[in-house]
Amino acid sequence: MDPRLDRDQGLRMTVSSPRYAVSSYLYRRPKLRLGMLLSAPFLWLGLAYLGALAALFVTAFWHTDSFTGQVVTEWSLDNFKTLFTDTVYRTITFRTVWIAALVTVIDAVIAFPMAFYMAKFASPRAQRILVIAVMTPLWASYLVKAYAWRTMLSGNGVLHWLLNPFGLDGPGYGLPATVITLSYLWLPYMILPIYAGLERLPNSLVDASGDLGAKAGRTFRSVILPLTFPAIVAGSIFTFSLSLGDYIAVKIVGGTSQMLGNVVYDNIGAANNLPFAATVATVPVVIMLVYLAAVRRTGALDNL
Amino acid sequence: MTVSKKTKYALLAALVIGLVIIYFPLLVVLLNSFNADTTFGWPPSSFTFEWWIRAAGNEGALNALWTSVQAGLAATAIALVLGTMAAFALQRYRFYGRNSVSLLIILPIALPGIVTGIALNNAFRTILGVDLGLFTAIVAHATFCIVVVFNNVVARLRRMGGNLEEASMDLGADGLTTFRLVTFPMLRSALMAGGLLAFALSFDEIIVTTFTLGTGMETLPIWILNNLFRPNQAPIVNVVAAVLIVASTVPVYLAQRLSGDTASGGRI
Numbered sequence: 001m002d003p004r005l006d007r008d009q010g011l012r013m014t015v016s017s018p019r020y021a022v023s024s025y026l027y028r029r030p031k032l033r034l035g036m037l038l039s040a041p042f043l044w045l046g047l048a049y050l051g052a053l054a055a056l057f058v059t060a061f062w063h064t065d066s067f068t069g070q071v072v073t074e075w076s077l078d079n080f081k082t083l084f085t086d087t088v089y090r091t092i093t094f095r096t097v098w099i100a101a102l103v104t105v106i107d108a109v110i111a112f113p114m115a116f117y118m119a120k121f122a123s124p125r126a127q128r129i130l131v132i133a134v135m136t137p138l139w140a141s142y143l144v145k146a147y148a149w150r151t152m153l154s155g156n157g158v159l160h161w162l163l164n165p166f167g168l169d170g171p172g173y174g175l176p177a178t179v180i181t182l183s184y185l186w187l188p189y190m191i192l193p194i195y196a197g198l199e200r201l202p203n204s205l206v207d208a209s210g211d212l213g214a215k216a217g218r219t220f221r222s223v224i225l226p227l228t229f230p231a232i233v234a235g236s237i238f239t240f241s242l243s244l245g246d247y248i249a250v251k252i253v254g255g256t257s258q259m260l261g262n263v264v265y266d267n268i269g270a271a272n273n274l275p276f277a278a279t280v281a282t283v284p285v286v287i288m289l290v291y292l293a294a295v296r297r298t299g300a301l302d303n304l
Numbered sequence: 305m306t307v308s309k310k311t312k313y314a315l316l317a318a319l320v321i322g323l324v325i326i327y328f329p330l331l332v333v334l335l336n337s338f339n340a341d342t343t344f345g346w347p348p349s350s351f352t353f354e355w356w357i358r359a360a361g362n363e364g365a366l367n368a369l370w371t372s373v374q375a376g377l378a379a380t381a382i383a384l385v386l387g388t389m390a391a392f393a394l395q396r397y398r399f400y401g402r403n404s405v406s407l408l409i410i411l412p413i414a415l416p417g418i419v420t421g422i423a424l425n426n427a428f429r430t431i432l433g434v435d436l437g438l439f440t441a442i443v444a445h446a447t448f449c450i451v452v453v454f455n456n457v458v459a460r461l462r463r464m465g466g467n468l469e470e471a472s473m474d475l476g477a478d479g480l481t482t483f484r485l486v487t488f489p490m491l492r493s494a495l496m497a498g499g500l501l502a503f504a505l506s507f508d509e510i511i512v513t514t515f516t517l518g519t520g521m522e523t524l525p526i527w528i529l530n531n532l533f534r535p536n537q538a539p540i541v542n543v544v545a546a547v548l549i550v551a552s553t554v555p556v557y558l559a560q561r562l563s564g565d566t567a568s569g570g571r572i
Binding site for chain 1: 307323326347390393399409411417418419420423426430431446447473478508510515525528541553
């Protein structure tokens, strides 16, 4: 039999089949279709995940019974009081924010010239290759990269070997090592948005600035930087947020130094004080929310 | 753009130095996996395959690899379904709260991992009363993998438009047939790319995993962290790290080949 005929017959059969009826019923009800599509993702993320976050936030107002180790569901602000008044936690909070800010600045300074060459001078083919070259290390395991820096920074490691001829030595493990490692880890997150931002910047504006008599420095300050600032801020959201929550890099290369993440981790594990861990965990979230609110006006969020 | 030769070369130098900084530490780990010296002094005095042979028979590392693969595959499967559904909803429909939903999808990777980690840990143990195990880790991984699939599928849907599907319906195919014969074949490569990247994301994850995997279980990253500070395990850790570096290039390469969408390969 001619296969075409066969298919036609199949088609005629489906028109009257119940499956076809369901299909056309759904076709006429876009809201029902939307509801079905959204149901599962919403149950998972909206109900389960947001619910878990809300529960965590609620736990921050409870406390742990010091004898039984059980969580006592009594409302109080004691955890927050401890967090704000205890100098240890204040020092760690400031240190963490300071490290996150420093990492962000270092990444921006390294990323900008790289992104500039990629966006403005590389050929389209080279551009594609360079983007992949920058992106690929993002997928190399976080831990492997932190480990790589542990190797680099160790006493008889690569940095020691590189700097020794100049009479210098690597920083060893500690806070500088933490800053270096975090800057390394998040660098691609800064390069990619700046690259995208620079690609959108019309060359003619830079040329016009030069034609009107501005020197390179002036053009950079008055034309390029203001126009790419939202892209830099978009990158900073990642570098800042990722640094704020980190506790593993500092464990691997930071020696005995602590960041906010370590306090949370220790309170969950060794101290078994989930409410206080939850309280400390609200700090990076609040800082991030404040930061996001502050940068909203720059249009950075559209650059993500 | 007209700039002086000097500026241009300075920028090129910055790019080259930047790329060297990005790749050099990874290269050191690769070389060190062959370093015959057990204290890993630099530069290596001689090279050996001994560590690779030993790592291939290391039970702890192999078990951890198997756990990672199981968790990755299951989380990817869930993320593929949920991410695709969300992508269709947000790309094909306009509705109230649409922006909130897209924010919700990004949230699990936008928040610090430790927050997601302890929130889920708390939810599993105290609210639901579930014992932590492989299952809880899979649920947690799927949560932050959804966004990768979502991004890839949205990018594809945007490019694809709805004309071909409408044509299929006009020609008499019902919704399911249209999806099977028209929509799905066009989405297939985007789904593969999204799935690969979701798997890679799950495979690498450590912070959320620490809080959601059962005690005594190890994924590969957790195995590395547990063995990192044990000097006699250092050679094996080096080999595992080297393997992970080489393996991480595979998903990016394949995802690039599979889809020309700009979203693929972007971790966000």
